[in-house]
Amino acid sequence: MRNSSCQTMFRPEVWLAFCMVRPGRRGPPLTWAQRLKIAVDVARGLNYLHFDRAMPHGNLKATNILLDGLDLNARVADYCLHRLMTQAGVVEQIVDLGALGYRAPELAASKKPSPSFKSDVYAFGVALLELLTGRCAGDVITGSEGGFDLTDWVRLRVAEGQESECFDPAMASDSENPQGVKGMKEVLGIALRCIRPVSERPGIKSVYEDLSSI
DSSP states (O other): OOOTTBOOSOOSOEEHHHHHSSSSOOSSOOOHHHHHHHHHHHHHHHHIIIIISOOOOSOOOGGGEEEETTTTEEEEOSOSGGGGSOHHHHHHHHHHHHHHTOOOHHHHHOSSOOOOHHHHHHHHHHHHHHHHHOOOTTOOEEETTEEEOHHHHHHHHHHTTOGGGGSOGGGHHHHTSHHHHHHHHHHHHHHHHHTSOGGGOOOHHHHHHHHHTO
């Protein structure tokens, strides 16, 4: 049975990227509750692909996360296309993921890269950081320390004890709620686990369970 968090047919839904990434953000900013729901929905879809279908998504990014209806039910789209591609096509897709900031380090190091369950988890961790920060994964973030991609910038902020800077200012009203702040910190911790080296990276099942418990 098809999981409702996976999308196999085109419908007039909105990409997550349109709602999250400045300057073209559509409508009011997403609330923390909406962002958390999106995270859980996407994790559910990946869990279905990994365990019920036994195959990785292979191309997870904000433009492949669709938001449906007023409830913003999130669905993952364009999954498993790598299974239909030549090796050259797979490499090109992975290079594109790298340019956008979603490519797992082990894929960059491989001469014949192939999407895996763990590379999906890495890409999902990056998507979580986009939800938390309101920033685009492919942006170079500049500051007094120089320029960083999103993952390195978040790691640096956390290492310096400045994790509050990792949360989108558009969620300021949610940041005044202790329960909301607690949830943001928990999701940040989950995201950081997702972008660990491949040998230390969790599977999507535990990630989904942890997100669902927040």
